[in-house]
Amino acid sequence: MRKWNFSAGPAAIPEQVLKETQSELLEWNNSGMSIMEMSHRSSEYMQVASTARQDLIDLLGIPENYQVLFLQGGATLQFSMIPMNFASQQPADYLLTGSWSKKAIAEASQITTTNIVASSEASNFNHVPDVDYWSESPGAPYLHYVANETIQGNALHQAPATQAPLIADMSSVILSEPIDVSKFSMIYAGAQKNIGPAGLTICIIKDEFLSTASDALPGMLQYSKHAESDSMFNTPPTFSWYLAGKVFSWLKTNGGLEAMAKVNHSKAKRLYEFIDASDFYSNPVISANRSIMNVPFLLRDSEMDAQFLDDAHHAGLLNLKGHRSIGGMRASIYNATPLAAIDALIGFMSEFEIKNG
Numbered sequence: 488m489r490k491w492n493f494s495a496g497p498a499a500i501p502e503q504v505l506k507e508t509q510s511e512l513l514e515w516n517n518s519g520m521s522i523m524e525m526s527h528r529s530s531e532y533m534q535v536a537s538t539a540r541q542d543l544i545d546l547l548g549i550p551e552n553y554q555v556l557f558l559q560g561g562a563t564l565q566f567s568m569i570p571m572n573f574a575s576q577q578p579a580d581y582l583l584t585g586s587w588s589k590k591a592i593a594e595a596s597q598i599t600t601t602n603i604v605a606s607s608e609a610s611n612f613n614h615v616p617d618v619d620y621w622s623e624s625p626g627a628p629y630l631h632y633v634a635n636e637t638i639q640g641n642a643l644h645q646a647p648a649t650q651a652p653l654i655a656d657m658s659s660v661i662l663s664e665p666i667d668v669s670k671f672s673m674i675y676a677g678a679q680k681n682i683g684p685a686g687l688t689i690c691i692i693k694d695e696f697l698s699t700a701s702d703a704l705p706g707m708l709q710y711s712k713h714a715e716s717d718s719m720f721n722t723p724p725t726f727s728w729y730l731a732g733k734v735f736s737w738l739k740t741n742g743g744l745e746a747m748a749k750v751n752h753s754k755a756k757r758l759y760e761f762i763d764a765s766d767f768y769s770n771p772v773i774s775a776n777r778s779i780m781n782v783p784f785l786l787r788d789s790e791m792d793a794q795f796l797d798d799a800h801h802a803g804l805l806n807l808k809g810h811r812s813i814g815g816m817r818a819s820i821y822n823a824t825p826l827a828a829i830d831a832l833i834g835f836m837s838e839f840e841i842k843n844g
């Protein structure tokens with residue numbers, strides 16, 4: 488029996504998408520084969536791939552002067568590909584707001600010099616430093632930030648106005664609400680949270696910015712090569728791409744990103760309000776920077792963590808353990824997690840508090 492899954496990633500996928508996939512698994516659309524067994528260059532597969540791309544463009548309102556790439560290597564490869572393609576003589580600017588920005592900086596530092604425009608590390612990443620206090624370096628080739636820190640559960644809800652071309656890691660927040668893509672030179676996201684199965688990475692890159700990318704790299708590492716070949720420079724992750732397409736079409740039929748935003752904001756609001764009203768549970772992030780996708784919380788007494796997780800599991804609430812680096816709990820509440828799951832979680836938390844508080 489399927490249960491409520493609060494995993495940070497790979498994460499819950501809409502049940503309807505899984506059922507549809509199941510029904511097509513042995514034979515896709517009278518083709519005599521599974522989609523997994525089909526050449527990526529066949530006309531049937533090309534149609535699936537381009538419909539998925541177009542649906543993503545429609546959902547996010549991606550302007551025409553952007554390339555939309557379906558790549559591999561996860562968001563982690565982007566941490567390296569970005570400086571490889573776009574670093575210059577000047578330091579690249581990075582905002583440090585949590586574990587993933589820290590990793591991005593560590594990887595970039597292997598390739599170029601970096602300037603940290605601001606950091607909230609001294610306060611355990613409980614906020615995102617105000618853009619008015621960032622110290623950008625003159626002539627930086629780009630400014631990179633993580634729009635939603637999956638582990639710490641903080642987020643910058645507005646695209647910051649920066650001097651340098653803006654790059655956002657949106658792995659854990661893409662498609663959760665509408666965004667203005669035109670404010671960014673590049674957006675990227677690993678698929679395994681709000682898009683579909685692992686193995687696929689989406690990159691959205693403005694043409695003008697792409698034209699500054701290096702061509703002195705192996706082909707597989709050049710964004711322009713992927714763009715020129717419609718993301719088929721080599722065999723793409725065909726099954727993940729197909730399934731992502733199903734998620735995009737599920738989003739479209741369920742009202743698109745406006746509708747998702749409404750539900751996502753009410754899910755997060757309900758959970759944060761419950762946590763704030765209790766003195767048994769707490770969340771350390773300042774309210775303006777709270778993530779609407781990943782909600783970490785601590786129990787008053789961490790000795791009860793194991794019991795909480797065990798009881799939650801028995802109650803059909805899965806994967807609530809916080810990231811190993813910060814402990815406590817974390818509920819990841821992406822698009823495929825409905826309001827009913829939040830209500831079940833709150834009901835459980837409240838009972839656990841009465842029993843053990």
Ligand SMILES: Cc1ncc(COP(=O)(O)O)c(C=O)c1O
Binds near residue numbers: 638
């Ligand atoms: C914000 C963010 N960036 C990067 C990553 C790394 O992604 P991947 O494992 O796909 O390389 C993650 C993974 O959880 C993430 O949440």
